[in-house]
Amino acid sequence: MQVVHTAAELRAALAGRSGTAFVPTMGNLHAGHVSLVELAKQHGQPVVASIFVNPLQFGAGEDFERYPRTLGADCEELAAAGCDVVFAPDVAEMYPVPQTFAVQPPHSLATDLCGAFRPGHFSGVATVVLKLFNLVQPRVAVFGRKDFQQLLVIRELVRQFNLPIDIVSGDTLREADGLAMSSRNAYLGPSERIQAAQLQRELAAIVTAVQAGERDFETLAATAARHLKMAGWRVDYVALRDAATLQAPSPDSTRLVVLGAAWLGQTRLIDNLDFGLDNPA
Ligand code: PAF
Secondary structure (H helix, E strand, C coil): CEEECCHHHHHHHHCCCCCCEEEEECCCCCHHHHHHHHHHHCCCCCEEEEECCCHHHCCCCCCCCCCCCCHHHHHHHHHHHCCCEEECCCHHHHCCCCCCCCCCCCHHHHCCCHHHHCCCHHHHHHHHHHHHHHHHCCCEEEEECCCHHHHHHHHHHHHHCCCCCEEEEECCCECCCCCECCHHHHHCCHHHHHHHCHHHHHHHHHHHHHHCCCCCHHHHHHHHHHHHHHCCCEEEEEEEEECCCCCCCCCCCCEEEEEEEEEECCEEEEEEEEEECCCCC
16 A cells, blocks of 8 residues: 655556545544445545545634544554555645635535534535545545535535546444444543433434324424433534435435534534435325
8 A cells, every 4th residue: 555645646656547436534544434445445446545634624613633643543444444545645735825716515505504513614625625536536436424414515516516426425334332433532531422322312213203204303303402402412403304405304305314413522423314214294
């Protein structure tokens, strides 16, 4: 496995090779990332993973500085997973001049749900992903469904900019108690870590209720948020949406997603569950 840090090194490593499958990451890899690399291997070769903590997608006061940087361990994981090339640029390599051009995702995606609580976040994500796509020139790119809203932003980016890239999504991997794997889980203290699985349980309870025929989506979401607040969480949102559009479910919706974002102490966790609706109401 080659580890490269500059665009020129990346170009040299990929010269004459087509069919690249790309897994963009911010590093501090866990089994969820490894599963995305394994998925990428089924879709193309060589497999390229990027490791870059993108300052553009962090707001003022967010965790850009303390986001864990673990390049050595990440490279060991990627080599073991069968990755061919790791692209790990520094900020000056990715942003050699101030990034005054930015990709502005559609308002409906960028300012809703996480976008409402992290203004500019999805613009920062879309901008860096477009730059990474230009550098890596993949045929396929793999993103986790854990970041469901991000996945929809990237699909729309590819569609609206006519990028010849297939976007493949990977399942969310979970710890034994149901907590979605995330680099940010490392911020949790021992008692927070035990409590953290409640977010997934509340979302799962909504899925069960909807599948049993309940259609008062607002009450279901409000009840889950109330349970979380009573247990000490600070809730950004719990919402049920159409999984294809992220809009409120319509009578035609056949696939829904329940999404939640909430804070335990200083740690913001997100999770979602998408599911089919056999009997749309
Ligand atoms: O999901 C992530 O890790 C990041 O948002 C991404 C896609 C690598 C862009 O920085």
